[in-house]
Amino acid sequence: MATIKATAPAKVNLTLHVTGRRDDGYHLLDSLVVFAGVCDQLSATSSPDMRLSVTGPFSPGVPNDDSNLMMRAxxxxxxxxxxxxxxxxxxxxxxxxxxxxxxxxxxxxxxLAMLAELWGVPPLPADAPEVVALGADVPVCLQAPAPTRMTGIGDRLSDVPPLPDCALVLVRPPVDVPTAAVFQALTSRDGSGMDALPQGLDYDGFARWLAAQRNDLQAPAESIAPAITQAIAALRALPVVSYAGMSGSGATCYGLVKDMATARQVARRMQIAHMNWWVAPAAVLQPA
Known part of the structure; x- marks a missing residue:
């Protein structure tokens, strides 16, 4: 039987500006999304029925029934x-x-991409209602590995200029930060949008641009989980980290560095200092 194997990369919101709120309660966002070279491993094999098995170090707590987003997709x-x-x-x-x-x-x-290939059917576009209904992050994840600007409620996607070669150190302290609680703690819901990303930035220019942007969810997340403040401070304390911030609604934080060699060095230091944190060095992926 035919089997397809592929990797699903981590999605990192390098910026996340909250620019408004619709009447139905959904928040309007403006975010630069990149994909990192640390991934889940997936496979799909032809079968008369639909089923899912879950293994791996983070399998505990992941459902394998119709409540799993893979099954819903x-x-x-x-x-x-x-x-x-x-x-x-x-x-x-x-x-x-x-x-x-x-x-x-x-x-x-x-x-969605694997099964379209396995079944020989046209893939669903990112703006298909069925894709949007799966969640705000699913449309942008269909763009992987291309860095993408995500606006609206996550349903409006646009290309960005090529990014310079760079890497990330991803750090997650062992805390849970409910997304709904983070949005509830927001003090302002109508901030300005993200600055346009200029063409032709080198690494230093990209780091300066990034430092001038925001993640509006970072402050409320830190108020709920002070370990996030600690993680960002630990990254910023290292001179080779050009910028540090929080991804999405937390609790994963990131440090921007020049290359994978530096990312591995930083990751080792973080792992030694914080044995109970999840730490991963990862390249910022670019289109082939």
Whole structure:
């Protein structure tokens, strides 16, 4: 039987400006999203029915029924394209979930792409209602590995100029930060949008641009989980880290560095100093 294997990268919001709130309660965002070279491992095999098995270091707590976003994505594609076949899906979970790096959304987006290939049907576009209904981060994850500007409620995507070569150190202290609580703690919901990303930035220019942007969810997340403040301070204390901030609604934080060699050095220092934190050096992915 045919089997497809692929990797679902972590999604990192390098910026996250909250620019408004709709009448239905959804917040309007403006965010630069990049994808990092640390991934979940997925596979899909032809099967008469639909099922999912989950393994890996972060498998505890991940459901394998229809409440899993991968299963919801598979069922949505199956229904829209009139597919009668099923698939045996496997997820080897290496990314922490509920951590602000969109691992569930990345898994779902990759599931849509893998099953479209496996079943020989047209893939769903990022703006398809069925994709948007899966969650605000699923459309942008369909753009991986390309850095993308995400606006609206996550449904409006636009290309950005090529980024300079760089890497990240991802750090997640062992705290949970409920997204709803973070948004509830926001003091301002109508901030300015992100500055346009200039063409042709070198690494230093990109770091300066990034430092002039915001993550409006960082302050409320820090008020809920002070360990986030500690993680960002630990990254900023290292001279080789050009900028440090929080991804999404937390609790994963990132440090921007020039290259993977530096990222590995920083990651080792962070792991030694904070043995109970999840730490991962990762390249910022670019289109082939």
């Amino acid at each position: 598979a069922i949505a594609l199956q229904r829209v394209r009139g597919v009668e076949l099923g698939a045996a899906l496997t997820l080897e979970k290496h990314l922490p979930h509920a951590a602000g790096i969109g691992s569930g959304s990345s898994d779902a987006a990759l599931t």
